[in-house]
Every structure is written in C-alpha cells, then in structure tokens.
Amino acid sequence: MVEVVRHDIVIVGGGGAGIRAAIAAVEADPKVTVALVSKVYPMRSHTVSAEGGAAAVVPGSDDSLDKHAYDTVKGSDFLADQDVVDYFVEQAPLELTRLEHWGCPWSRNDDGSVATRPFGGMQIPRTWYAADKVGFHMLHTLFQHCMRFDRIVRYDEYFVTKLLVDGGAVKGVAALDMREGKTRVVLGRAVILATGGAGKCFPFTTNGTIKTGDGMALAYRAGVGLKDMEFVQYHPTGLPGTGILITEASRGEGGYLINSEGERFLVTRDYGVGQKAELGPRDMISRAIMQEISAGRGIKGAYGEHVQLDLRHLGEAKIMKRLPFVRELSKTYAGVDPVHQPIPIRPVVHYMMGGVDTNVTGATDLPGLYAAGECASVSLNGANRLGSNSLTECLVFGARAAIEALKYARGTSEGNETALRRQGEEEMARIDALRGRKKGGERISQIRREMNLAMERGCGVYRDQASMQQTVAEVAQLKGRYADLALEDSSKVFNTEILTALELGNMLDVAETIAVAALARQESRGAHACRDYPTRNDQKFLHHLLVFFTPAGPRLEKKAVTITRFQPEERKY
Amino acid sequence: MSDRQKKTFVITRFDPDKDEVPKTQTYEIPVRPDWKVLDALNFIKDEVDGTLSHRWSCRMAVCGSCGMMVNGEPKLTCKTALSDYGDTVEVGPLSNFPVIRDLVVELEGFMEKFKAVKPWILRAKEKAPEEGVYRQSPAELEAFKQFSMCINCMLCYAACPVVGNEPDYLGPAAIALGHRYNLDSRDEGDAERNQVFREEGGVYSCSYANECSEVCPKNVDPAAAINQAKFLAVVDWAKSFVSPRSRKK
C-alpha cells in the first residue's frame, strides 16, 4: 500500500523559486500547510551556483522601471511578454528588499545602502550582489528563513515521478522516497513546479548534475505545453572541460575578453555590441567568441579551443573584494590565478529560456498546476535572458505562483483520494519494475552521452537545418533505446541508479522538445542563431512556439507574444 | 586515453538490506591528471558499477553535497585533486554520521541542530518591503560575512572529536550559523540564541580541538565562531543578573 500525506499546496523543487513560493504561501494564509518536495536537500539546489547578482531598480536612484523593462524586452529580442515584464520590474525591488530584511548579506556602499554593479545588456548598474556568491547567499537566506515556519513541511530527497490528475485537475504528486526506495503520494489542491532547468541535456554546461528538466518533463507528459524551448542560453564564460561558470560580474567589474592575439575583439571588431563591448548581452558575446575561434583566433587547450578572460588589470585587491569565488574557481579548476594570468573560457550551456508554459500568474493551462523559476516559461526572458534577471525571477514569480495557487486551492476540492491513491500505486509498480531491470542491454551513461553529443551538434551556439534534423532523429531513436535500459542495482535504499535512469527519461523528453522547436523556428532570434536563416523574421516568427506531447511524437503550436509599449526594432547595442 | 594513468580506489560499500557492517570494494580505473576524486567516483558509477551510491551536484565546491572521507580525512571530493594522492585512494562516508548507504550519510540530525539555532533574522518590529532596506555599513557586514559562507558540507562534523563523543552537540556549522545571525546588525535575537548556546550540548561542549577550522573548505573558521559565541553567551548570562531588562529580552 502506498503511503499518502496531504497538504494544501505541494511545491516540487527546493531552490530559489520553490522556497520563495513556500514562504509566500504560509505567510499569506495562517492555516495552510505546504509540502516542499525536493530531490536534494534544499541548500544543494542549483540556485546555489549563481554568482553575479540579481537585478532590480534601486528605489530613489536615477534608474527607472521603464528602463529595466526596456532592457529586458530588447534583451529578449522582443519575444518577452511585456505585461509579464512590467509586473516583474515593478515587483523586483520589493522582492530583493524583502530578502535583505531576511538577512541576505548584500554588498554595501559606504553609506550602508545596497551596492549595485553593471551587467550585460543593462544600461544602468542595477544588479544587486553579495560579492560573487549571490545565488549561494540568496538560497541559504531563503532556506534559513523558511525554517521558522513549521507549516512548511519538507520532503527532502523525494524525487517526483508523476503528477496525479483527477477530474481534469492536478491534485498531487507521486514521489520516490530515496531513503527507503518507496513511492509515496503527496496530495494537495494545487501543485507548483519549481524544479529548475535542463542544462544536463548538453555535454558542456554550467549546470549541476541535478538539472535534468524534471518539472518540464512532468508537465509535458501531463499534457501541458513547453514554450520557447528552442532558446538555450550559452553563457560566454565557462571553464573549458568542466563548464564551471565564471560569472558575468567579472566583466561587469571591468574584465576583458581577449583572443589568441591578445586583442579585445569585442572592441576592435563589429559584433553588434557597440560601446557595450564586454557588457553586451550573452547571446551576442557567445556568438562573437565562436566566430573568433572559427576565424583561427582561438587558443588550443586540452579541451578544445577557447579565448581568454583577462582580469589582471583589476588588481588583487578588487578581485579579492568583488570576485573572490572567481579566483578560487580559476585556481582550483583551471590552474590559473586570475590576478596573474588570464582565465581560459568558452561559451557553455547555462540557462533554458523555455519551460512550462505559464501566464503572468504562474498558472498553466492544466487546472491546479503552476510553475515558476527556470522550469517555467512565464515569458520574461523571450529569446534571450539578461544576466541577473533570473534570480529575481525566481522570487517574483515564485511568490506570485504561490498566491495564485492558494486562491485556486480555496475554491477547489481535494480530489478523489481512492483514485489518486490508485494512480500512486500504479506509479509504484512502474518504478519497482524499473529497479534493477535486466531487460535489454543499454547503459544509462551511453544513452546520456549520445544525447549530449546530439544536442551539442544540433542545438549549439550556431545551428543549421541539416544538423537540427539529424538531432531530432537521433533523440527520437535514443528514446526508443531508452526502453531497453538495463539496470544493475536492484536495492531499495538510496538507489541512485534508478534516479539517474528516471532523470535520463526526463532529459530525453526535454531534449526532443528543444530540438523540434529549434528546427521549426526558421529565423535567427536571440539565442537561436540559424545559419540557414541568419536574420530575425517578425512577419513569420514573432510568436512563441509551444510543444505538446502526443503518443506519436511532439506537436507544435503557435502562441501570440504580448506586445504593449515597446515595438520590435532592430536589436543593436 | 593515452594521458590516463591507472589508480586504485578502495571504496566503502554498505547496503542496509544486505550488509550487517560496511565492507570495502576495490576498483582500478584509468584517471585523467586533472581529475578530482569526484570525477573518479562518477566514472566508476557510470562505467564500472552502477550500484555505487554517492551524493553530488554542482562539482564547483558550493552545493556542499559531496563531502566524504578521503584517505581518512574529511574532504569535499569535487575540490580534492587526485594528483595529491598516490596510486591507491580510499573513499568512505563522512565519519561521525550514521550511514544510509555506501557513501551517503544521514543528515536529519544536523537539520534539527540547524533549526535549533534559529537561523533567521529575529526582530521585535519588522519593516515592510516598501519601507526600503536596513542600512548596514560595510564594516557591519564584514563582522559576520565570514560566518555566512558555510555550505553545510558537514566536513567539520566529521572532523570534530566532540561530535563523535556527544551526538547531541550542536556542532561547528550550526553554532557558526547562529553566531552569524547574532553578529548581524539587523538582528535582535541574540538573547534567544545565547540561551540555546548555553544549554546542554551547546557551545561549552566544544573542547577546543580546532579540527573544524582545519578541514573547512570555505575558510569559515567555525572554531573562531564557537569561541566568540562562548564569550558572548556567558557575558549575556552574567548581564541577566545585573540588568533585569536583558533577562526579559
């Protein structure tokens, strides 16, 4: 018999968005209880790895909400929904202030006010920071703060494997309790997905191993559309080999990008970033680096060609004060000390602009299902996200989703427990059958490697129709082979092999939606740069693409983009 | 594979459903010169033995998942270079914790201690976000910043001789965390936390071994936090006799 627990709201994912949602829910209603279900202890969530900062207009500065909105829309290559952007920029300062009240150690000016730094694509320094460990401090502040609420009940190291739907609405989840290896049912009148991105679909990524697109896959299989999946952000500065992130703040603080000839190519050559140079948006700088490498001005290393990030002119004092983590990472993982040597870097998969399709309230088209953070596509980021908007996004839309989910939950029933329990039991049987299954001869690591390579080949910084077509075919074929997966570990307690297998299944679903959407977008916009269609085509493609699951394969649909104040214009800096 | 050399890994294995006590298993694998210990574990998991269980995520020394004993010392395996070791490397679960499986240890005890120190801002009166941020000078930030850098990797608990003896001891990371909030200029909860610090298993259980600060991969220096907390908690206690107001607080 499957064990069943019941709460008012179930949140899947314990990172920035998930914890913010949990706190918002218990603060808004003194009676509700929230289940915070996470496959890792919340302080391990990948929010922890964000480095550079969180964007919000500083009240009383010469910045304005309009400017933040414009920068965000332009950065998105006009594919952001502008009603969403307006709500975001308005809430951003309140959310970052709230975090300050909760103890976040934001770096300060001498007068005790919060310090800001410049960031790519932002016309004014509006990125709040805590040295270069912003995600770490935000996540730990949130996690520590959430400890004060006994009504936030944590289910740590529970891996959600299925959304439970009754009467056309989501009423809970089935989750694998890693510690005991048992499937359990966590019921709630609304479910919020906050599981983060899917960078691990790619071989070379800043993302931790936990970022396997779980929430996206859960929603997709439940019939919800995934939106803007073709837009995969390559961060310009990752360490070759490991893909470890070297924050954009290193450029915000004045770092240069140089090629093999020691030339600041963003200044000396025209890559469309103009005066902004190293502070151009990520999509453009990543393309510039790839062009430098193809033009033979890359530097050969043990892990392919790269260019360099030069911080030497900043001096040791500034590096230690503002970028100590960059120094630690460079020394430990690249063997260079940025005080004395330039850091080898190359573009690396960093962030999914796409995700579970939601409106500005975080609601999906499936009643009772909400999403926030990187796993959602609320359409703040469009075709390219600006650095430092995503940490703020987790807070703004995590909180909003919780409030809306709560409103919805008050007016809906608990669902038929017998039917939901039966679904949980079916799920338990499915998981038990997979554990230690000897059928077939496919290895997890082999399929994952082939998927990674296919995604890199077809959905890299530059894409072309032929390789995208090949990737679509390869991923479909890998999904077939996945059915023949052989597993060695038949034990119950903390069986990480079955976890890895289930994650791989999620990634294959997500990878397929990325490739299919990328192939369909026959233009170049934001992070999607297609060699066969090198320009933006507003006549044909000024809309989102939704990918829906069907047993026969992914189905595409268009969705209008909301344009209010800012009309599309040529994106030049 | 030409740049690869062979190394032998002796790994502690334990499945509570099968084993009475932990045993070791030996794997010989080719490693790259720039690999960390974690890379070797992942290679074994992916290519040699899918039944090996360990925790990891960020592989950049900030998520705190991958703490283990490497040749008997607590280490963050993603930050520990294989080149620092000889041909044989022993990897086991963190000391002083119950083992769930293989290299995975029980963290629930720590989570309770973590909560016990009230790691959140306590104030008599809270501001609304619309009223803006609290002023905090760079010096006030500096006063607690170091103690806010803990990633909860648990190496200090594995190294601490008192944690091994006294399972109820709050331990280095939890005390450093409580102390971090006590030092925060925005916080007014030090009397409450000092109460916790003075209880049985609180700061005075520490035996000044300093092992916690030796093994800390983030230079948090929990030993300093504990010593400062011992002093402040006793001053606070003495004050409660002199001034009834501070007792009430």
Add this chain to the structure above:
Amino acid sequence: MKHLIARLEPVIWALFGGGFFVGCLLMPAFIFMLCIAAPLGWLPEGALSYERAHALAANPIGRLALFVLIVLPFWNGANHLRHFVIDLRGIRSDGVVAPACYAAALVVTGIAAVAVGKL
C-alpha cells in the same frame, strides 16, 4: 551530576577562560619579577621583603588579586584535564572525570579562600 555540570558549563567556561587570561597575562610578569629581576638584583633594596609583600597581600585588593590568581588557573587546569581525558579515553569516562576535576578545583578554591582570609 551530569546535568548539573551541563547547566554550569557557562560558569565553568568563564572560570576556565579567566584562568587562561590570568595565566597568560600575569604569570609572565610574576616570573619576570621573582625569577629574573630579583635574583639579578634589578629591584630596589627591600622590595621583596616579607613586610612589604605581606602588606601588599593583606590589603583587601591584594587578597582578592591573590585569590583570583590562585583559583582561576586551577579551574583552567581542571577543565583542560577533563577534555584531555575525554580525548584519550572517550566520553564515557566523563561521568567520573568531570566531577573529579571540578571537585578538585572546588577544594582548591575553598583552601585558597581560607588561606587568603587568614593572611
């Protein structure tokens, strides 16, 4: 007994810390005066005469200083010894060792009080 000691830990620690402080700060001065300066004849004639020393010690402040100087280092030693034994013999020995160490320090405290009082 275990719980009593646990409750008194802050006090014990304060005595221990005080002993450490007194030991580090005053002992060197003491040693310098009595073991170096006096034998080498650096001190004025009669500076360490019985009468002068007795007058200094018997003064109320002198009595207090002497008491603190004697007692606190004993508490420092008692606490150190206790933790040293725990490190060597494990926590289980603490049930006997802690009361023994602190009882010894308490006895010394009593003797010191009487002795200083009788000066």
